[in-house]
Amino acid sequence: MTSQGCEVPADAGLRQLCLALRPELRRFLLARRVGEADADDLLQDLFLRVETSVTGPVRFPRAYLYQMLNNMAHTRRRTEARQQARDADWLDAPAGAETELADLAPDPETALLARDHLSRVEARLDRLPERTAHVFRQYRIEGVSQKEIARDLAISLSAVEKHLQRAYHAVLEIRSRLDPGAAGRTGGSDASGG
Numbered sequence: 001m002t003s004q005g006c007e008v009p010a011d012a013g014l015r016q017l018c019l020a021l022r023p024e025l026r027r028f029l030l031a032r033r034v035g036e037a038d039a040d041d042l043l044q045d046l047f048l049r050v051e052t053s054v055t056g057p058v059r060f061p062r063a064y065l066y067q068m069l070n071n072m073a074h075t076r077r078r079t080e081a082r083q084q085a086r087d088a089d090w091l092d093a094p095a096g097a098e099t100e101l102a103d104l105a106p107d108p109e110t111a112l113l114a115r116d117h118l119s120r121v122e123a124r125l126d127r128l129p130e131r132t133a134h135v136f137r138q139y140r141i142e143g144v145s146q147k148e149i150a151r152d153l154a155i156s157l158s159a160v161e162k163h164l165q166r167a168y169h170a171v172l173e174i175r176s177r178l179d180p181g182a183a184g185r186t187g188g189s190d191a192s193g194g
Helices: 013-020 022-031 036-052 061-104 108-127 130-141 146-153 157-178 182-186
Strands: none
Touching (some): 013 022, 013 036, 013 061, 022 036, 022 061, 036 061, 108 130, 108 157, 130 146, 130 157, 146 157
16 A cells, blocks of 8 residues: 555555554644644544545545545634634623613612512412412413413303403502502503403
């Protein structure tokens, strides 16, 4: 077997040539600014690829190995460049997102008022009949459809609507006490259950 222009059987010939050319292939990679550790990794990958791939006879085995190694080095560079770009984007995104989220966050007074309103609504829901509070939470918080609630509780769809109306009435009652103009702004659409 020669490495010049003769065909080399793929089974053992390429493996032997790969081992024989290892120092030369390593210099090839180092000349292309591949780090020493990466060069060793690429040479190992090349050997494994030659070992496991099924190819026919190779006319120019030396050039074939150099081209394979060159392609593998380019692929590794592209992959690393994509990873670095993705990591840079990821590292930059949270900082921008934090700024945007901070802009959207309510001021402390508004947040405190919202928590107070929520605790009052929760307290009022706790005073409702258990099933009414359950239906309201399932529908408005969990997003379960009225039909599913009716089926799960073995009640009619109109019974679910009545439970929702009772809960809406309680919530609107609190809302009107906290903000007297709020009940008029709703137009009563929330009380209809939809």
